[in-house]
Amino acid sequence: MHAWVQTLLKPEPVALMAVLILLVSLITGMRRGASGSAKHLFFFIWQAAAVVVSLLLAGSGAMYASPFVRDWLVERGIAIPREEMGGLKQFWYTAITSLRDFELLRFGALFLLLYALLRLLLHAVEPIVFGLVDGLLPRGRDMRRTERSGTMPFISGTASRTTGAMLGALLGGGRAFIAMACLFVYVSILPNAFGTDIIRDSALYNKTASELLDPVAGDVLKRGPVFTEAVEAEFRRVLERKYDVIDAAIPPNIEAAAAAVTKNSPTDEQKARALYDWVGTRIAYDWDKADNYVERGIWKEQTPTDTFATRKGVCIDVARLYAVMARSVGLEVRVVTGVGATGNGGYGPHAWNEVKLADAGGKWIPLDATWASSGDWFNPQGFSKSHIRDV
Structure with a gap:
């Protein structure tokens, strides 16, 4: 813990960003109190879990569905018509034949579609879940019980603010970790991009990356540049298909x-x-x-x-x-x-x-x-x- 505190307090951009996130979350938690901070912490955890679950399910679903979509499109016997076509028709044939023939593009389209549907589904049940949580942590319940027991409201308010500050600090830690993870993805996929040297010079970033993020990411993000090149190549293949369509006549x-x-x-x-x-x-x-x-x-x-x-x-x-x-x-x-x-x-x-x-x-x-x-x-x-x- 001491080593983490030391790296956090070093005056460099990444550490200052993390400290700022922690301070803002701590102060906000103190203002909200125990009940409000608990709700926001739960909301944060719910959102993070929803994103992770949606990503995993969308990836697995896209991999499973991709060959079936390809076979279905092949069975349709779609052929580019040898005639003059308007812009909308050109776009349609470029898109549909590219989805049929280009595996990475097809996977990407299915992944985005499934992810959007899953997030929409989870968003639809959020009011029910948050309603239950709100019922468990209603605003003012502790205050009313304290007033009936004769305890000074000041003491209760102080305890609530202290607890809120602690919960806010936890929430800030989660937000700071997500910010570090975003920097980790940025540096891994675009190693020569703007600002990567400053990020890599950060002691806090290096400690977070080596001890927390690298073991989780494994070799996935290390193949980031290769994946980026594959996406660029797939995009060029779509452009090549565009010429097949617009030059069909x-x-x-x-x-x-x-x-x-x-x-x-x-x-x-x-x-x-x-x-x-x-x-x-x-x-x-x-x-x-x-x-x-x-x-x-x-x-x-x-x-x-x-x-x-x-x-x-x-x-x-x-x-x-x-x-x-x-x-x-x-x-x-x-x-x-x-x-x-x-x-x-x-x-x-x-x-x-x-x-x-x-x-x-x-x-x-x-x-x-x-x-x-x-x-x-x-x-x-x-x-x-x-x-x-x-x-």
Whole structure:
């Protein structure tokens, strides 16, 4: 206990925060008295327990329900319509097919839904529970009994305030611990974020983390950065799916061009190769658009129709046009986002394509029509060394 008091009294931001929480809770408890402080302490414990129980049940329920939801969506046979769609319809097909195909997104959606329902259910029974507690600790009962027994109200009030202060201190300790736990989660998941150095320099934080939080968290939060990267990757996969939806409608002129390019290509690989050669030699890289985005933060959105008409675009524009042309001749293709080698030892944001060869065992092959002018980037060896996808 002495060691904890010593760390608490050291003048640094985290310890000062904990002391402030304790003092405010102690003073508030003294003002409320024994009965009021007991009710607030019970309310605090109830809320904390409700959050923990809801999190555990929601996590278990989401894990159990996820495969059933996936199978149900697969059985529905949902397909993206090859037609022009409004914004609401585009959002619907992006969301529903992403929930069907992306496991982490599906788990997250189910988890949030179940957690909200459980918290709503527990919130509905709170009036009953608090009514029972209020009946056990009615305001003024002790005062009336004291007055009937002839005891001085001052003595009773002092005892009530003292007890309230003690209960307030307990409540403050709980609040301070939750604040420390929030800092622990923040530092674990975002180790290089703003203020983490100050938090890690705190003796109180280090003692709380090492003796109380680390044993409870185990390896869960130590995998926080990995989980964060997985969430970011899943978000990018949803963005990739968005391109499948908004580019579902194939303009007649693009469809005709793709048919002409692949007319002498009987296999899926030959079709994919012919389209790679055509797009790679017809679409020039739009350096002005790239420089505007890098230097000024100005992004010019363009459709595959725009890219086909102007014959220029950046990597995402080339990849989207290739995908539309490939789909028009019956190929299954996807737009992939990630980072590509820059040639000077670094990597930068990039986009390319993957095509499924249905007549060759269903394997997926990568290609990068944007880089076609610098070499053969149609399923070469070592493609993954220069192209790192966000999955």
